Amino acid sequence: MTDTARPPRRTEIRQHNETLILQAAEKVFAEAGFGGATMQLIADMAGLPKANLHYYFPTKEDLYRRVVQDIFEIWLHAADSMDQAPGPIEGIGAYIQAKMEISRRHPNGSKVWAFEVMHRAPVIQDYLETTLRAWTTGRVRLIERWIAEGQMAPVDPEHLLYMLWATTQHYADFGHQIETLNAGPLSDVDWQKATDSVKTMILRGIGAL
Amino acid sequence: MTDTARPPRRTEIRQHNETLILQAAEKVFAEAGFGGATMQLIADMAGLPKANLHYYFPTKEDLYRRVVQDIFEIWLHAADSMDQAPGPIEGIGAYIQAKMEISRRHPNGSKVWAFEVMHRAPVIQDYLETTLRAWTTGRVRLIERWIAEGQMAPVDPEHLLYMLWATTQHYADFGHQIETLNAGPLSDVDWQKATDSVKTMILRGIGAL
DNA sequence: CCACAGCCTGACCAACCGGTCAAGAAAATT
DNA sequence: AATTTTCTTGACCGGTTGGTCAGGCTGTGG
Numbered sequence: 001m002t003d004t005a006r007p008p009r010r011t012e013i014r015q016h017n018e019t020l021i022l023q024a025a026e027k028v029f030a031e032a033g034f035g036g037a038t039m040q041l042i043a044d045m046a047g048l049p050k051a052n053l054h055y056y057f058p059t060k061e062d063l064y065r066r067v068v069q070d071i072f073e074i075w076l077h078a079a080d081s082m083d084q085a086p087g088p089i090e091g092i093g094a095y096i097q098a099k100m101e102i103s104r105r106h107p108n109g110s111k112v113w114a115f116e117v118m119h120r121a122p123v124i125q126d127y128l129e130t131t132l133r134a135w136t137t138g139r140v141r142l143i144e145r146w147i148a149e150g151q152m153a154p155v156d157p158e159h160l161l162y163m164l165w166a167t168t169q170h171y172a173d174f175g176h177q178i179e180t181l182n183a184g185p186l187s188d189v190d191w192q193k194a195t196d197s198v199k200t201m202i203l204r205g206i207g208a209l
Numbered sequence: 210m211t212d213t214a215r216p217p218r219r220t221e222i223r224q225h226n227e228t229l230i231l232q233a234a235e236k237v238f239a240e241a242g243f244g245g246a247t248m249q250l251i252a253d254m255a256g257l258p259k260a261n262l263h264y265y266f267p268t269k270e271d272l273y274r275r276v277v278q279d280i281f282e283i284w285l286h287a288a289d290s291m292d293q294a295p296g297p298i299e300g301i302g303a304y305i306q307a308k309m310e311i312s313r314r315h316p317n318g319s320k321v322w323a324f325e326v327m328h329r330a331p332v333i334q335d336y337l338e339t340t341l342r343a344w345t346t347g348r349v350r351l352i353e354r355w356i357a358e359g360q361m362a363p364v365d366p367e368h369l370l371y372m373l374w375a376t377t378q379h380y381a382d383f384g385h386q387i388e389t390l391n392a393g394p395l396s397d398v399d400w401q402k403a404t405d406s407v408k409t410m411i412l413r414g415i416g417a418l
Numbered sequence: 419c420c421a422c423a424g425c426c427t428g429a430c431c432a433a434c435c436g437g438t439c440a441a442g443a444a445a446a447t448t
Numbered sequence: 449a450a451t452t453t454t455c456t457t458g459a460c461c462g463g464t465t466g467g468t469c470a471g472g473c474t475g476t477g478g
Contacts, residue, residue, distance in 0.1 A: 013425075014424085035246070036242055038466085040465080115242065118383075132390070162379055162403075163376050165383070170371055170375030180334070180341075181337070193365065257456090257457095259437095259457090264454095421477090424475090429468100436461105440459095
């Protein structure tokens with residue numbers, strides 16, 4: 001394989017280091033917020049000199065913006081499984097499943113999003129007003145259709161969406177609190193149990209079971 | 210009324226200024242996190258010189274700790290109505306009601322709590338391990354009793370509690386996101402609708418309706 | 419072999435931060 | 449009125465932060 005032996009091309013170096021920096025930044029921003037995070041700490045965690053960070057990301061805000069945007073992308077794709085579902089049991093069930101898995105694998109991303117929204121969304125306000133709003137109205141219509149078809153009880157679609165976001169993201173954002181009460185990190189079985197509990201309670205709560 | 214004419218006593222001055230500082234601090238900590246908040250900004254918002262803050266609260270951490278503790282107290286009292294209830298409809302319904310009202314009236318407090326927990330709870334870790342854990346096991350037993358009495362479906366009590374916390378606090382922590390999607394602040398009617406939606410979905414979700 | 423563009427980094431800087439302190443004003447106590 | 453205690457505040461300080469920059473390094477194309 002000449003591919004592995006060949007020294008990395010310039011763009012590959014760039015991509016590699018950007019990934020390194022973004023991973024470190026996500027963790028630091030999640031644990032300390034924008035104001036509490038320092039470029040030095042991110043640099044140390046990424047194993048690079050601080051000046052190198054500013055070569056790839058001119059300012060702290062640029063770096064932060066990229067982290068938030070990357071998370072937003074992941075979140076949007078989580079609803080793909082919801083769309084082609086015949087009814088709420090499959091659609092909302094799959095959405096809960098997808099969001100719980102994201103909470104488990106990208107807890108830091110979820111936290112950065114929470115930080116950003118609590119901060120009154122100075123960076124992604126336009127995303128909220130355009131992309132997220134469009135996404136929301138689309139799912140509201142989908143839920144209204146399911147209600148009209150008699151597949152679920154006539155709940156308020158928007159508050160159902162809030163409940164879905166709140167319950168699933170809670171396992172990421174408040175993971176430390178849950179782990180403390182659980183006396184340790186959640187195991188595979190614990191996560192399965194959590195997902196099943198959320199699915200059961202919500203699906204029964206909307207009269208789909 | 211001689212009470213209002215009389216100059217304030219020593220302790221009254223202290224209490225007045227502490228309240229002023231704590232209110233400002235709650236807001237600033239909620240919007241910027243611990244690291245992003247500055248004593249200068251809190252001082253300006255409280256209308257006091259910065260040095261005066263350090264007279265009442267020696268360090269930034271002391272001030273932050275007081276803010277978090279005050280919130281914790283409010284939260285604990287929210288469950289009082291849950292205890293003497295005959296069943297889940299009244300008990301959990303009243304708990305949702307109380308927590309939704311706290312989310313509306315103390316949104317900043319809820320946010321500071323969220324910040325603290327996401328920050329791995331460096332200040333209130335001992336509270337989590339002692340007071341909150343004891344509180345939780347108590348309510349778990351209560352829910353288990355209701356299940357044994359056939360008043361609700363056999364759900365996992367801990368995940369039910371997480372769902373209650375997540376859904377109610379979401380309206381405070383993610384209030385900005387909700388207001389953006391709602392194209393403005395929630396009215397009295399909106400809040401009533403939200404509370405009813407949460408109550409209905411959760412109570413039906415646990416098979417209590 | 420050279421030249422050039424992309425990459426790397428130690429040293430540095432102005433701005434800001436939490437916290438201190440001394441000196442005095444105001445209030446309560448005697 | 450004298451004294452003691454509490455409260456107030458401008459000025460100041462050491463340490464840290466985000467960001468800069470000149471100069472060196474490295475791999476690629478010609």
